[in-house]
Amino acid sequence: MSTTHVVDKIDETLTPQQGRPPLNVVYEWLRTVDHKKIGLMYIAYALVFLIIGGVEATLMRIQLAIPNNHFVSPQVFNQLFTMHGTTMVFFVGMPILFGFGNYLVPLMIGARDMAFPRLNAFSFWVSAFAGLLLYFSYVGGSGLYAAGSAPDVGWFAYAPLTAKVFSPGHSTDYWTLAIFLSGIGSIGTALNIVTTIICMRCKDMKLSRMPLLVWLYLVMSSLVFVAVSPLTAAQVMLTLDRYLGSHFFDTQAGGSAVLWMHFFWIFGHPEVYVLVLPAFAFVNEIVPVFSRKAIFGYPAMVAASVGIGFISLSVWAHHMFTVGMGAAANTFFVFATMVISVPTGIKIFNWLATIWGGHVIFRTPMIFCVAFLFQFLVAGLTGIMLSVAPFDWQLGNSYFVVAHFHYVLVGAILTALFGAFYYWYPKITGRMMSESLGKWHFWLFIIGFHLTFDFMHVPGLLGMPRRIYTYEAGRGWEGWNIIVGIGVVFQALGTLCFVYNLVHSYVKGKEAGHDPWDAWTLEWSTSSPPPDYNFAVLPTVNSRRPLWDLKHPEDPDSDYE
């Protein structure tokens, strides 16, 4: 691949980072409002919690490896699955995706920073505090069980289990408050991203010329407003119930347990689209570059993304098929859920068509995206199975559902994230990650992923419900649970490779230059790492791939758009 210095006017005189007293560096990071530093802090924070969440999962898998095990008590197990789910969604998923968005969106639209830099910093620190608050519950508070008073009501905290009478002490309050604060941080960052995209694009970057990553972050952030707010409202209601004696979810006073479920899932379903849209964003950028072809069907990709955003607001009660909503409601939600598979399928076909006829280069970012494509396909298909309400009456609340959503969260989102790490690490640090370590990471992780999550579907089909700390022998679940546990070992080893690669490459990695992948979007036109001000001169663009136009003046994209 050729690398081209496309802009000669970049100012390379950066303040040397070596030789500054460590305390100054720390102080600078604590006070920063620069989107790149904030983005990196989000990512680092999320990686720490990824490890912690993984440890929680490992402890659970050990407990479940054999029937009637006594590795942890039921109380501790119930805290583990609550904390694992809450951590992974709110303190890994959201921060890491906002971190990438923070870093990349201004660069990709040719801006110098986000629209509201101080709000950006505030949002990060509120979210960070929220995570620490949640984990303080393990050691603090006045709880009744071992392991402090960490919440044990499940990450969706169904009422009335969360009422004061069924969950005394403060464990539930840690959950409520931590997520409430995290929600404030999320809304703040989403607000920032939307405003940045609408108001700070460089000259002539019309909406129809934005990179698809930017489009997807626009849809994702808009979804955050409409999705996270219901959860915030529900948590205020729950806290009023617990402390002021109100009756929102108090079934003894005529309140409704189902109302909590509606409010939670009105948040919960769009939330999973909030998590997956950025994964699509990364794949949208990486696959074309490593197939050496423009993305196939850009307008359809935009329409499908926006469509997915809208439809995702109407499917929430497919999490409630077993609640007894009645045939009419069940039928409506079946329909809406099935409909969302159409734009999702369009995206998969467009990726396939992008690869078709290209020159596919299997470097680490691409192989993770390839794994994403297969795994997301499977995840979507098990989703279609679950959308068939009668089938969901068997599969719902079983390990089949756990397998399905981990297939999306780990097999699609985390896999795409790994690809994004390998792709943008050179831009962020100026050094390439090790390809061989990358391949070790890939194979170890993928083998582990499939051992765990392919075979996890089977106990679900054999009647194993979720959130049980142990199970009876003789149900046919034992062997499968052991295989699931073995996969964890491989995933852990793969993740260790990855973390080592991150650190080792920072010190010893090959120098990357501006544009190691011969890519086409604006972030590759500035230095690696970019200067504080991103671009010496704010660019003007004429097409969706400004760098392609410069590298191929005989055949620019602007002729075809």
Place this chain on the structure above:
Amino acid sequence: MSDTVGISIASTREAPWTLPYRGTVGMACLIVAESAIFVIFVVAYIFYLGKSLTGPTPAQVLELPIFGTVCLLSSSITVHLAVATLRKGMLRASTGWLASTVFLGLIFLITTVREWYHLIDDEGLTIQTNLFGTTYYSLVGLHATHVVFGLIMLSLLLGFSLFGLVREEHSEKVETLALYWHFVDAVWVVVFTVVYVLGR
């Protein structure tokens, strides 16, 4: 703002590249998020209408808060005039309209306080009493909290304005705050309709 050099191939259009003001877009986003929160509380209110097991019903204890509503909705007009006069450079008029807005907002809050005092003391309706109490106080209370926050911001602005620090070039920023205030009033229209008109 930016020099158009470097990356452009021949740019055929010379039309100015203008994007919306970020304050307006940011506030619009905040309004969308806050609206979603209010929608949930309104849904809870409507869902629980008629479902209380005991206690006073809306028809028994609620009276139309006409005076407070008129004050609050008028304050939308005054804040709009504050922005309009500021844009034209009529700084003293702007300050006067701002002061009216704060005053009218305060009157609204006082009417709400008096209403709640009456409900708690005379009718025995609290947030614990029944489903109506729960949903009524939380919805109206959430709105009142937003009014308080708006009044704090407006008062700060009024303070700056009295010291002559708010001028024509700040009109976009003032308009952003005015937008928030309009939102608060729009929410009240919904709350008023749902709680005091349809719900009784």
Place this chain on the structure above:
Amino acid sequence: MSLSAKQKRTVYGAGGLSFDWAFRTILCLAVLFVKPVDAQSPTNIFSPAATPAHSIFGVAMLVLGVTLFIFLVVAGLLFYALIRYRNRPGDSNREPAQIYGSNQIELSWTVIPILIVVMLFLSTTRVILETQAIPKPDNAMNVTVIGHQFWWEYRYPQLGVVTANELHIPLSDPAHPTPTYLTMSSADVSHSFWVPRLAGKMDVIPNKINTMWIDPQHPGLYLGQCAQYCGTQHAKMLLRVYAQTPADFAVWVNQQRQLAVRDFTGNVKAAEGQTVFMHNACINCHTVAGTVANGRFGPDLTHMASRDTIASGAIQNTPENLRAWIDNPNSMKPGSLMPAMHLNDQDLDLITAYLTQLR
């Protein structure tokens, strides 16, 4: 309004067979995949034993077939593309043709999925209606199910029977169906009633009444467990459904309708145990019909010795286990809401001797 015999047969006896073609083509795959584990699992959803489970099995096979087909096509194309279009040594000098889109291709892969969705949707709707939206026949057996933390209460209103944790129901003959209708609610938090071989699960929610029906056609014990996280011992809130021939069921009902055994001539320990029991706090939580014990918080103990298990299926009902349970429930089911009764050894022996007589 009752259904004609023919209508009942269609609805109750033959739901699954309406997807005959799907069965034929896909059953072999299902058999290959699930048969090896089927033999070991009493809770296999692909081993239906009642009409609701059969209906679900049918539509499940359909959607499995459709998704398998989609997977093979898309994954196959993807696999092919990755190999056929991989970068070869000579390719680095030039970029491939840049294709930005194609209206015809994009239209076709929009329309075809829409058609698949419509087909799946209609098939699904049919099963929803034939399970959830049918009227109850007059000869249905009615059982009220009440979920508790962490046990199941069963009341047969027309028969005057109250029991706990082990649900006995009559078989249903497809020719003359006698399904069992469960009317369910919860006394505390949300639970879910799931016996995979009989039907899909239905949540059991406080302040809400849900209904479902089951019609097993072969006698036996069907296992399941609570499927909605309900607290510490959610994992051990097990379900045991005994489907019995009409004759056996009638015998069971007759026995359950009797008041508790009170005559202990010849069994001094049991008689003394009864006295100890009636003078302890046991009577505040448990009911023994015909005595002063009339608590509703815990399971009805009138005929507890006739059950195979205690602690909602978690523990075999033997005198040793029973004694250990009464001594300290949390040692066997930590988080159970029954407190340790702090009885001395002698009282424990006596109460155990009494309870084991309550057949």
